Amino acid sequence: MDPFQSDPLRGTEAVFPEAEFATRIARLQTRIAPLGVDALLLTGPENIFWATGRQTAGYFAFQALIVPLSGDPVLLVRQLETTGARTATWLRDIRAWQDGTDPAAALGSLVRELGLKRVAIERTGWFIPMDFAERLGTALKGVALSDGSGIVEGLRMVKSPAELAAIRTAAGYAEAAMAAALDATREGASENDIAARMIGTAVAAGSEAWAMEPLISSGPRSGIPHATWRRRRLEAGDGVFLELATSHDRYHAALMRSAWIGTPPAEAREMMDVALRALDAALGAMKPGVPCALPHEAAQRIVDDAGQTEAFRKRIGYSMGAAFAPDWGEGAFLSLFTGVKTLLEPGMVFHLPMTLRRYGAFTVGASETVIVTETGIETLSSLPRSMMLR
Template structure:
């Protein structure tokens, strides 16, 4: 049987984008916005279906305008026109790019001038975890050409919509989490004493692709005697040694949606301190799974996990949060942290990521992916073993 069988259909039906657009337009009306201008890949893709890796090039800006009513309008480089025509978008305005003296600015000015003339309110993303994906100089020139246009923060509108997933999105997320779980299951057959850590990364990526992942754009980890000290560095050429504890954390993708979770192992033998740290984190994750219900706040979810972590570490690894949202991006809103009062809703997809410090500067991280249903959390990942696995 092919590992790729039973995969969901790629893309979404037009009704998915129509629903998303209608929902955000209803919120725009309540907030008094006359339009919304989007410049970043996840938001452009979310409302249009335009999916390409070409965003990795910083050369060209891309714009999507969401009017108060009707379909979004694409203002994009000509190189993307054919792909955009395959989406549900009808109004596609292009220019020959790159054009440093006018990279879509005159087209945007023409589109937005009626709003500016009437003192209209244009929503843009200004908040945390957003960015302006166009040259600041071009943005200043655009605003200078549109006197009277009022720029308002639309972060909350898009954030609230994207945090709650449709069933079609959840199906894709479940699929990539299953691929990630099968890949992690293969690690004990791949990893062995003497294998350079960087070679384990290469073999893990190959395994994920063979299991059906489209890509593995994110893979980090750590390995050292009795426990690792860092979880975001590239892999070293150092061979795995007996007594090492190592972790792999992957963000693999399928059809533009991410999984994001990790697994820990010991090589040959596991020391008592690492076994203890693993047990605390496993139980902290259990507490998070139990607490992740509609109506719970992210702050409460954080404290549910942190109350277990403090058995061993009162700082919780000092990483600032113990999980986050998941979807078209490796990390999305919200954050499981003491500062986040976001109320968890049904169909949010979240990571639970407790961490702690132990021993002489060692750290450990444990992570699972869940979807929140009406009656509580449902695991999308295959639950990690309750005791630290030894290879």
């Protein structure tokens, strides 16, 4: 009897059935075949998760997935991580490296044991520092290495029905958390008070750990991109910026809203109006068959015509899906931005944070996470986009 088949832990915490991952591996092997290699070597946590379901808080320790041209993949993880790898995946071959040993050398030995002579390796993983890359090159001396970057990402762009269901569920968590955060936003409350309501509501709604902390800032701090809570108490006249992404089975959905304590100045009201019109224009431009640049260009025209070019200066959106820290999105490989020629397809998912900033003073805007459908888009939140006045 196959010992892995009879393993009582095997797949007990897998996010999807075994057939979902078998299909993914088969699709990946089809993509590998034209490369003229024996296997693809993956090290990025998102790509390993997509291919196998492997997830852990210990992904800071080196891990690698070897996907051969045919047959079962082989996973190499730290010894401490083997139990989690057994429960999270349906894999039959899980190997381990021990603390105190060199994981690069362990991988080199495994590649030789498997008889692999030509290997494509992704060169864009988060957790391969230069020192380790040099050791890996030494460990794989004699193996013909080629660049396998972007192969898995190309498959991750379009989500399966199971992935879309997870993202829709995550979006429900995000909407509940954002509504609670807006309710907690009032004069005298601290940024920490808002963070506690937002995070507590997200977790209570069902969210698991997410890939990046929520962004919660007020007053002049709200005009600093990617600032987050630091105990400041809200005062009359403050702008407030709120953004988060929540997670279901590692799949993320994001949401952003803005608020104001008291009456916003005319400049903020005008900028908010522009931001909402630009977001509407971007969403209205999204449908299958158009390039990813088109929604950005639609928003950019609204921004430029309103004289707010300097307040924007960024992309309108980025792909969403499975994520690990330090980023909740997939913008490293697919954005809605100038020059991106990739065509929108049904099953793609994007977050569109349309913000305008007076840097160091305030930020206004709103966002949506959307799924591209056969005819247009499905918006995953029904929360009003207008600036909430408190």
